[in-house]
Amino acid sequence: MKTAAVVLAAGQGVRMKSERAKVLHEVCGRSLLAHVLEAVRTLNPDPLVVVVGHGAEEVKAEFKGERVVWVEQKERRGTGHALAQAEAALKGFAGRLFVLCGDAPLVTPETLAGLGRAADGRLATVLTCEVEDATGYGRIVRSAKGDVTRIVEHRDATAEERGIREINSGGYAFEAPAVFDAVRQLKPVNAQGEYYLTDVLPILMKKGRVGAFVATDPAEVLGVNSRRDLALATSKMRDRILRQHMDNGVTIVAPDLTYIECGVEIGPDTVVEPFTVIRSGVKIGSHCEVGPFCQLRPGAVLEDHAEIGNFVEMKKSRLGAHSKAKHLSYLGDATIGARVNIGAGTITANYDGVNKHPTVIEDGASTGSHTVLVAPTTMKKGSKTGAGAVVTKKTMGEGETWVGVPARPLRPAPPPPAKPLTPDERRKTLIAPKPSKRSGPRA
Numbered sequence: 001m002k003t004a005a006v007v008l009a010a011g012q013g014v015r016m017k018s019e020r021a022k023v024l025h026e027v028c029g030r031s032l033l034a035h036v037l038e039a040v041r042t043l044n045p046d047p048l049v050v051v052v053g054h055g056a057e058e059v060k061a062e063f064k065g066e067r068v069v070w071v072e073q074k075e076r077r078g079t080g081h082a083l084a085q086a087e088a089a090l091k092g093f094a095g096r097l098f099v100l101c102g103d104a105p106l107v108t109p110e111t112l113a114g115l116g117r118a119a120d121g122r123l124a125t126v127l128t129c130e131v132e133d134a135t136g137y138g139r140i141v142r143s144a145k146g147d148v149t150r151i152v153e154h155r156d157a158t159a160e161e162r163g164i165r166e167i168n169s170g171g172y173a174f175e176a177p178a179v180f181d182a183v184r185q186l187k188p189v190n191a192q193g194e195y196y197l198t199d200v201l202p203i204l205m206k207k208g209r210v211g212a213f214v215a216t217d218p219a220e221v222l223g224v225n226s227r228r229d230l231a232l233a234t235s236k237m238r239d240r241i242l243r244q245h246m247d248n249g250v251t252i253v254a255p256d257l258t259y260i261e262c263g264v265e266i267g268p269d270t271v272v273e274p275f276t277v278i279r280s281g282v283k284i285g286s287h288c289e290v291g292p293f294c295q296l297r298p299g300a301v302l303e304d305h306a307e308i309g310n311f312v313e314m315k316k317s318r319l320g321a322h323s324k325a326k327h328l329s330y331l332g333d334a335t336i337g338a339r340v341n342i343g344a345g346t347i348t349a350n351y352d353g354v355n356k357h358p359t360v361i362e363d364g365a366s367t368g369s370h371t372v373l374v375a376p377t378t379m380k381k382g383s384k385t386g387a388g389a390v391v392t393k394k395t396m397g398e399g400e401t402w403v404g405v406p407a408r409p410l411r412p413a414p415p416p417p418a419k420p421l422t423p424d425e426r427r428k429t430l431i432a433p434k435p436s437k438r439s440g441p442r443a
Helices: 032-043 056-062 079-085 109-118 178-183 197-205 227-247 423-430
Strands: 003-009 048-052 069-072 095-101 124-130 139-142 148-152 166-176 210-214 258-260 276-278 294-296 307-310 313-315 324-327 330-332 334-336 347-349 359-361 372-374 377-379 390-392 401-403
Touching (some): 079 197, 124 197, 148 197, 330 334, 372 377
Parallel strands (some): 124 210, 258 276, 294 313
16 A cells, blocks of 8 residues: 655644744754654655644755655644645545654654554544543544544543543544545634544544554653653653663663763663763764763764763764773864873864864874864874873874973983083973074075
């Protein structure tokens, strides 16, 4: 059977109290809508239609280049009205049509597959779940045989109906084009004066069966309508992400004190210490040590056996195998080789106020405490800096040691003098003089 999908993402989200479109607010590094689209794409829908409304241009810009058919609901008059806007984009389509909410980021591919299986032989199948407190949700009303007879919104429900614990998630599997025939018959007879998508069920029941698929985890149907909902969804997603990494062989010492976003790769036998933040797009190898109190930002890569420690921040940088940055450092736009030791307080000063510049630290190099490498700078193999050195846009030779502000290379040790040197003489032999700025003889 052919499959298509419509994601309803036109709502303003008044309770979010935000100028930004609700579906662009993020949960663990991805927008609400991005989470939904990721799950929906596992169904291989063709076409995949997204109905936008509030902040439509902003939403479309966020997903520029993706295979999505955009439809705008300029006048927002309910979920039934929103689906009606997608009919033209689905002209000629006959098959199974999934309709999902763009603000429910926790729905999983497994649940959507189950919904599809349950839809066999039915004109409509509702994704539902049972919750302890159903306040605010539409209630599922069933017949004695267990078929769904209707969904009643909370504000329209009687006292008896409000006692029902099975709720509507806002997700459906319909047969098309039958669902659009039903949508055209909707009337706004309710407290809100809107066209409810739920009202298509009694219409479809006259032509065939209407059923439900119950999600096992109530979190999957959680819709985000407020900042509190956003925090709850983030907590649920964070827990899911941490469990996946632990199941893959990663030790997370204190899950309650660790934040890892979506799209992070971590190899087995890596240990993540408390108060660590790992953003989307980070890749960590096997047998690494991460944290405590560190942040890995997008583009950070740790090769096998690398170590990142207390109050270290990495961004768009690679730390080579068996290399260490254990204390109080910032590594930005840096490529660091194998078996490098980054001293406490080392900073790669990558931004000059206009552009970002790279830093390269080759195998076996090391930096003294509080070194500043002003990019673009290269430390060749085995080179070193002394404590407090400031290297300004230079290339340090292989095996050299640089000290001072600005840093200069130490001269090779001179032969033993005929007589002891004074302290001033000894200092002058160790520090290379600054090169002269004059290019020729004076006139």
